[in-house]
Amino acid sequence: MSGWETYVRKVEPYVPGEQPKRKVIKLNTNENPYPPSPRVQKVLDGFDAEELRLYPDPEAADLIEAIALEKGLSKDQIFVGVGSDDVLAMSFLTFFGSDKPILFPDITYSFYDVWAELFRIPYVQIPLQKDFRICIEDYKRENGGIVIPNPNAPTGIAESLDAIEEILKTNPDSVVIIDEAYVDFGTKSALALLPKYENLLVVQTFSKSRSLAGSRIGYAMGSPKLISYLNDCKYSFNSYTMDRLTIQIGKASMEDTPYFKEQVDRIVETREWAKEQLRRLGFTFLDSKANFIFASHAKMAAAVIFAALKEKDIYVRYFNKPRIDNFLRITIGTKEEMERLFAALEEILQQA
Amino acid sequence: MSGWETYVRKVEPYVPGEQPKRKVIKLNTNENPYPPSPRVQKVLDGFDAEELRLYPDPEAADLIEAIALEKGLSKDQIFVGVGSDDVLAMSFLTFFGSDKPILFPDITYSFYDVWAELFRIPYVQIPLQKDFRICIEDYKRENGGIVIPNPNAPTGIAESLDAIEEILKTNPDSVVIIDEAYVDFGTKSALALLPKYENLLVVQTFSKSRSLAGSRIGYAMGSPKLISYLNDCKYSFNSYTMDRLTIQIGKASMEDTPYFKEQVDRIVETREWAKEQLRRLGFTFLDSKANFIFASHAKMAAAVIFAALKEKDIYVRYFNKPRIDNFLRITIGTKEEMERLFAALEEILQQA
Structure with a gap:
């Protein structure tokens, strides 16, 4: 190690969620599926x-x-x-x-x-x-x-x-x-x-x-x-x-408060509907008040579902950390994106 | 002082040059007088x-x-x-x-x-x-x-x-x-x-x-x-x-390298011409290679010139600090802006 390196502030940096350059269904970094105010x-x-x-x-x-x-x-x-x-x-x-x-x-x-x-x-x-x-x-x-x-x-x-x-x-x-x-x-x-x-x-x-x-x-x-x-x-x-x-x-x-409220309402509505779908598919999940749901499946490991979704160009977030390594964090997208997610999950879970 | 204040990081912040909201001749923060590349x-x-x-x-x-x-x-x-x-x-x-x-x-x-x-x-x-x-x-x-x-x-x-x-x-x-x-x-x-x-x-x-x-x-x-x-x-x-x-x-x-070079050349040309003008008006200055000139006048204090220019809506920079408190830092503007600066200086220096 060179002399100048001795006093460098050495850290383990935060790793942000993936920003894929291809067009995918991106439910991994809690972005809003709707455009900003006109x-x-x-x-x-x-x-x-x-x-x-x-x-x-x-x-x-x-x-x-x-x-x-x-x-x-x-x-x-x-x-x-x-x-x-x-x-x-x-x-x-x-x-x-x-x-x-x-x-x-x-x-x-x-x-x-x-x-x-x-x-x-x-x-x-x-x-x-x-x-x-x-x-x-x-x-x-x-x-x-x-x-x-x-x-x-x-x-x-x-x-x-x-x-x-x-x-x-x-x-x-x-x-x-x-x-x-x-x-x-x-x-x-x-x-x-x-x-x-x-x-x-x-x-x-x-x-x-x-x-x-x-x-x-x-x-x-x-x-x-x-x-x-x-x-x-x-x-x-x-x-x-x-x-x-x-x-x-x-x-x-x-x-632009009216536009803001309208988009938030749509996301909350989709979230509550998504909870029903997850339940139907056998997921358990925490009661999210955010624009994502943290969900776990009894029959298939989160890491396996995560990889299978990625294969289908659907990105969700997986944290390989103690206590939460069997959960997926799924951002609430548009109704259409979520429908494609649930169709994919249905297919994947048939292997469970 | 409240308890939580004890461990606040207390500092003396940097004070940036003034950003006047009115339309003035702004030669105080070393901005470029030309627009960015088209x-x-x-x-x-x-x-x-x-x-x-x-x-x-x-x-x-x-x-x-x-x-x-x-x-x-x-x-x-x-x-x-x-x-x-x-x-x-x-x-x-x-x-x-x-x-x-x-x-x-x-x-x-x-x-x-x-x-x-x-x-x-x-x-x-x-x-x-x-x-x-x-x-x-x-x-x-x-x-x-x-x-x-x-x-x-x-x-x-x-x-x-x-x-x-x-x-x-x-x-x-x-x-x-x-x-x-x-x-x-x-x-x-x-x-x-x-x-x-x-x-x-x-x-x-x-x-x-x-x-x-x-x-x-x-x-x-x-x-x-x-x-x-x-x-x-x-x-x-x-x-x-x-x-x-x-x-x-x-x-x-x-x-856009060609545009960049063209604007830089214009500023350098104006700077060298401005040096001549400053000399003519009795200023001494350091040999600037930047987009500003640091100048001092034998007969009138920098603080006085600074204030007089401001009166005329021409902003330059003055540092009230040891060794440099008789200098003005003048950003190189367009030729027209500099002409108005020199006209103003000529008037101000008549009081010297």
Whole structure:
């Protein structure tokens, strides 16, 4: 190893879900099957490329204002970043400086421990209960911060606002992050608790419910004090994270509430119908409130089904990890995509 | 102070140059006065917003391939990020883990010490010589890494490739970053040294010479080993930093070499003409090889000229810092913008 390598920060990076280049039925990374608001296309059609020669607004005010308006918050309560991953990474860097371990579930978004490792933050992964629910009592111990995804991924299970509040009540000295990437598909947001808890940070994204995974827009909402600390670190990292086009795309999307609601409703409807189909095929699954279902089959191993589906150009997600290695995480696609999935599953399960 | 605030990472953030919302002559943040390649507009005009519902390619392969082709490198020698600030921040985080201080000039891009503070990296700011040149001998001491901007900002002074190579020769155990944000305006790139030095990282940007400050695209070039370490950290921070539109915009721009050269030539021509004008008006200035000139007037304080220009809606940059507080950094605009600047200066200097 060369001398310069000694002090390199060595990490085990997060591995994102596959992005196949061929045309497949893609139910593996929880994208939205519907296009973004037609207003986004209008932004593109009317955009003068000459504008791009100038730096963007470092405050991304147009985007922040649109979010503030939609969420009923003030502008100083909102922080935006390059996807909620960027927002969460910056939050870990900003808020988790204690020597005490931060806490999050053992089965959850697999980026949390990656960020903790990257920033050398001590952490404890709290085992989910047998039924894959979060045990609130487990979060009543000394800690340097807490991250709760609600609903959780890949389980899809949502915790009640009362449960979230109990965590906040018992942890006034920790920053508590509620990661609400999937909240729009049927979970109560912790936003309602913001007026009461200065240490609460709620993180959401445009990637799922707003069909803009390809634009990279995430945001955090919290007390002005929390947001101000987050901004200080962000401005110490990169002043201009949001480019000119993305600011306008995000604004246009956030302003189109009727379209947003319509697409979310369609996905929720398809999800509930998909649950019936899975049941019919002999799957068991957790009660997902997200845009995916985490399902297991009694007669055929998840890894086998996963590979067989891939053969048929249908991509779902499989995690080869303890406790969840017999589950498939299936993103809710269009009704047509799901029909093709179930037809394929029916065929595959005949071998069971 | 609340309990949760104790462990917040507290920093003094970088303050970017003003982005006025009114129409002004904007010569304060080194943007390019010409629009990006017409191919960028074509990307926008032909882009189907529905594509944005899917995550982008985490490897940004289209963009990386275009850069590799233009620079004569292989794909595994290139890293891209959200502006060169993102690339540099990630490089500081990845490479500067030693307890020994990293070295960079005292008068330079004011983000270097901000990143060092953010990541708690020890650093020493090496004073530039009286003539504002870098003294190569000063970089022959124990260190945990080196950052050399070439040409330097805000001075605009370029160092020779021999000088850069001497730093590399004497520092085989440090990662040496050459920040070439302004290299296209007349400095030899350290790219020529890449085959010889595994520890050399060359950072460039689309913001200045490619008129895409508003799109946020920067890139680093180095040995496959260096780039691989950088990617590991990047994938541990945010898998998808480059959005779908930006990848295509950057590709289109990088592929239009004739347009790029034409605009750079125009700016260099205007810069050399501007030097004559400044001389005529009694300014002294450093020999800039960048798209700005760092100038001082014997009879009127820089702060006074700065304020007077602002009154006339002409924005230049003023740094209220030791040794450079009698200088103005003037971005090279179009010939017309510069003519209006000089007319304004002529008027202002009549009060001197």
